[in-house]
Amino acid sequence: MSTGTVATFEDSLERLEVGWTHASSDGLADVLEGLCSDPTIGVDLPYDGVDLPDWVNTDPTPADLREANAGVTAAGLGIADYGSVVVQGTPDGIEPVSLFGDLHVAVLRQSDIVPGMPEAFDWLGEEFRTGHSSAIIATGPSATADMGALVKGAHGPKEVHVVILDE
Amino acid sequence: MSKAREAKAAKIRQLMETEGDAVGTSTRGFNEGRYESVQTLDDYEGLKSEARAIKEDAIERLPELIDQLRETVESNGGTLYIADDAADANQYIREVCEDKEAERVVKSKSMTSEEIEVNEDLEAADIDVVETDLGEWVLQVADESPSHIVAPAIHKSREAIADLFNETFEPDEPLETAEELTMFAREQLGELIEGADVGMTGANFITADTGTMALVTSEGNARKTAVVPDTHVAVAGVEKVIPTVEDLRPFVELIGKSGTGQDITSYISLLTPPVESPTVDFDAPDTPLSATETDRDFHLVLIDNGRFDMREDDQLRETLYCIRCSACSNVCANFQHVGGHAFGGETYSGGIGTGWEAGVEGLDSAAEFNDLCTGCSRCTTACPVEIDIPWINTVVRDRVNRGEVSELDWLVEGLTPDEEPGGVSLQKRFFGNFETAAKVGSFFAPVSNWAAGLGVSRDIMERFLGIDARRELPAFQRETLKDWFESRTSRVDDPVRTAVLYPDVYTNHVQVERGKAAVRALEALGVDVIVPDVRSSGRAPLSQGMIATAEDHAHDVYAGLAEHIDDGRDIVVIEPSDLAMFQSEYEKFLPEKSFERISEASYEVMEYVFGLLEHGADAGALSAGAGEEIAYHSHCQQRTLGLEGHTEAVLSDLGYDVATSDVECCGMAGSFGYKSEYYELSVDVGSELQGQFQTDENRDRTVVASGTSCLEQLDSLLSRPTQHPIQLVAPRR
Ligand code: SF4
Numbered sequence: 001m002s003t004g005t006v007a008t009f010e011d012s013l014e015r016l017e018v019g020w021t022h023a024s025s026d027g028l029a030d031v032l033e034g035l036c037s038d039p040t041i042g043v044d045l046p047y048d049g050v051d052l053p054d055w056v057n058t059d060p061t062p063a064d065l066r067e068a069n070a071g072v073t074a075a076g077l078g079i080a081d082y083g084s085v086v087v088q089g090t091p092d093g094i095e096p097v098s099l100f101g102d103l104h105v106a107v108l109r110q111s112d113i114v115p116g117m118p119e120a121f122d123w124l125g126e127e128f129r130t131g132h133s134s135a136i137i138a139t140g141p142s143a144t145a146d147m148g149a150l151v152k153g154a155h156g157p158k159e160v161h162v163v164i165l166d167e
Numbered sequence: 168m169s170k171a172r173e174a175k176a177a178k179i180r181q182l183m184e185t186e187g188d189a190v191g192t193s194t195r196g197f198n199e200g201r202y203e204s205v206q207t208l209d210d211y212e213g214l215k216s217e218a219r220a221i222k223e224d225a226i227e228r229l230p231e232l233i234d235q236l237r238e239t240v241e242s243n244g245g246t247l248y249i250a251d252d253a254a255d256a257n258q259y260i261r262e263v264c265e266d267k268e269a270e271r272v273v274k275s276k277s278m279t280s281e282e283i284e285v286n287e288d289l290e291a292a293d294i295d296v297v298e299t300d301l302g303e304w305v306l307q308v309a310d311e312s313p314s315h316i317v318a319p320a321i322h323k324s325r326e327a328i329a330d331l332f333n334e335t336f337e338p339d340e341p342l343e344t345a346e347e348l349t350m351f352a353r354e355q356l357g358e359l360i361e362g363a364d365v366g367m368t369g370a371n372f373i374t375a376d377t378g379t380m381a382l383v384t385s386e387g388n389a390r391k392t393a394v395v396p397d398t399h400v401a402v403a404g405v406e407k408v409i410p411t412v413e414d415l416r417p418f419v420e421l422i423g424k425s426g427t428g429q430d431i432t433s434y435i436s437l438l439t440p441p442v443e444s445p446t447v448d449f450d451a452p453d454t455p456l457s458a459t460e461t462d463r464d465f466h467l468v469l470i471d472n473g474r475f476d477m478r479e480d481d482q483l484r485e486t487l488y489c490i491r492c493s494a495c496s497n498v499c500a501n502f503q504h505v506g507g508h509a510f511g512g513e514t515y516s517g518g519i520g521t522g523w524e525a526g527v528e529g530l531d532s533a534a535e536f537n538d539l540c541t542g543c544s545r546c547t548t549a550c551p552v553e554i555d556i557p558w559i560n561t562v563v564r565d566r567v568n569r570g571e572v573s574e575l576d577w578l579v580e581g582l583t584p585d586e587e588p589g590g591v592s593l594q595k596r597f598f599g600n601f602e603t604a605a606k607v608g609s610f611f612a613p614v615s616n617w618a619a620g621l622g623v624s625r626d627i628m629e630r631f632l633g634i635d636a637r638r639e640l641p642a643f644q645r646e647t648l649k650d651w652f653e654s655r656t657s658r659v660d661d662p663v664r665t666a667v668l669y670p671d672v673y674t675n676h677v678q679v680e681r682g683k684a685a686v687r688a689l690e691a692l693g694v695d696v697i698v699p700d701v702r703s704s705g706r707a708p709l710s711q712g713m714i715a716t717a718e719d720h721a722h723d724v725y726a727g728l729a730e731h732i733d734d735g736r737d738i739v740v741i742e743p744s745d746l747a748m749f750q751s752e753y754e755k756f757l758p759e760k761s762f763e764r765i766s767e768a769s770y771e772v773m774e775y776v777f778g779l780l781e782h783g784a785d786a787g788a789l790s791a792g793a794g795e796e797i798a799y800h801s802h803c804q805q806r807t808l809g810l811e812g813h814t815e816a817v818l819s820d821l822g823y824d825v826a827t828s829d830v831e832c833c834g835m836a837g838s839f840g841y842k843s844e845y846y847e848l849s850v851d852v853g854s855e856l857q858g859q860f861q862t863d864e865n866r867d868r869t870v871v872a873s874g875t876s877c878l879e880q881l882d883s884l885l886s887r888p889t890q891h892p893i894q895l896v897a898p899r900r
Binding site: 059060061062063065066081082084089090091092093094095096099117118120121122124125128129132133134135136137138139140141142143144145146147148149150151153154155156157 | 193207243299300301302305318320323324325326328344345346348349350352353356357360361374376377379385386387388390391394395411412413415416419420427430431432433434435436437438439440441442443444445447448449451452453454455456457461
């Protein structure tokens, strides 16, 4: 991954009107604090030494999903050309947590950003063959044009924010 | 007009009035989006070919892939069921639901589930079915059928949806904006999803290697449908299986761009069910997900319902490559004006709908709307898997023709020396044998109207041939191009090349002036011209679905031109629809070598002029523009062949100021605009072009167009004279 790839990723997010913020492991809590409002739910991040702040509810119930303003999860991959993040369904509930809140905050390691779909599918092929069971290529918030005009926020999040973890 | 034609015209008229605007606005938006979006790809054409190759291979190896998929699905812990037909599929799905004691099934959008009408079946068993795609839900509430394969409620305006919701649900505050309507639907459906027992989805693709399905969506309802309930039923046609996860990539890049013009839809769900995500049990709202016992059940129901027969059918097989992106609907001028309620059958709509209906439903359903494909070919370059959609429509038309019985063959007797068995409608036989009518026409011209010469009144023509009396008939010329050419001597002393100017039937009998202009222009550029006596290309019978006749023409035309080609002469074609025959359709009729020869030797006349000028011919020999303002409409098939730019370039280089239309089709499309059942649609489609040429900026421009049909349509819609571009640039002597 080169700086060019990150810049392309950011350009794509810009085009999608998706916000992004760079953060260090230490700075993550502050960044999240600025983005999320209560109640925020989340799933523990799989990155060494990177923890979600205490105020993020990482053991949500269905009722919490229903009420959530924001859901914070890891994203396995960023796809620069499209501004997409790959959200992997896991037993600890990344899929519902990323789906039910009004805001989805995807936390992505900078090194996990790939240039385009060919690289993404090389990676996805490996993931699925080694037993992962779900990955959503998510690009921007949920949307619909079914009601006569484009509306952001259909069944899923109305807004997406990507936090790029610098290493 | 016959009763059947009147009824069809009335239905089309009504849909144009009630749904045309809403359908038109959206489909045109999708279509424009497609043009923009595909430009972001480095190698669009290469990607399409890759996608095509994957599908060809997958359908070829389908039985083997299904066996592999069965193993992977079962080892993943799911079940694969192959249903022979709709009833079989429905029974299986119903039993799954009954086993679960399901009271409610939530569904995400799936055309295949529409095909088998699973909702009706489940509801008959007292199982509640809720469509969660907002468009599908609108239709469920309104009790209407989809009018588009991707955006099912495209025919409903925001106002109509607001009225529907306000009347049905009587919200405290009346709903008005798209935002309010969406939020209302989200809340209503959110609750219904929370209490659902079974989630049913379609699948856009399923990979045999891992059993991974891809769902292409934007709203997020498919994600919820798949993750909330513990039972997931996915319903898809057998043709959705592809070999590997990596094979998904070209489709993921192409499907959104081709369809709604989005670079990618919000969500591409890649799921290998049963998935690891915890189920969300809203009946136990306070039990953390971590404490919920997740025991998922997954059923993949693959439906044959005619598809294996399609696979064996050399002509319909291509239909199975279709990824249902909707590009062929959105690009289609006729579809834009009537939508899928006219341009559709039992389930599927748009250009490729014919192939699907013929395959899964039967010819009757396909016959309902097959004629709305005029063969303009604009969909062929839009299709991400390179399906020859007009060809499929032609094949289906041919099959429908063969099933029809006609009692009035005497009317066109003598005008129809075709190869068709009895059964082709009179109207189709008449237009299919247009060359013969044209000969008769020239014979009677100009002393009497050719129809009158035949003793046939417009009234009779309308009643029995379905030729609309409102349409002016072509004015055949007494002196054909061939007659004229034979009566003169060539004026080129030291020719740079020799060209055979193909005397297509319109140029020879109707648009004779453009033929003469072509001869003058080519000679002025130092080309020796020959106008041989060669048969018409077969375009006319082909467009009526008379394939055997068209093929017969192809052999004769090739025989008539082969020696010229052998002698190194270039074949110059004025009528774009005939050039398209030589360069596309003849591939189906001629041996490969012959097709290559005629295809490579032939040029559109302005393309040829362009080439001559590029190779040093003296542009000064042509008529310069001196800033004259031109409104140019290229021909649909010419654009598909990528030859619009040559005319523009020649005109600009000669000093004309050119504004080119950007409509997909003029609406006339050969015989289409003459047919009484389609006359009004043809005029409606043409009104777009009319509008573009009547803006303040364009209204005084000289009108030029490449195709005969386009010229006829423009003549009837504008009060200005029209001509072929070659007439503009040819020296006036
Ligand atoms: S035929 Fe091609 S363009 Fe039409 S829906 Fe199918 S894939 Fe899309």
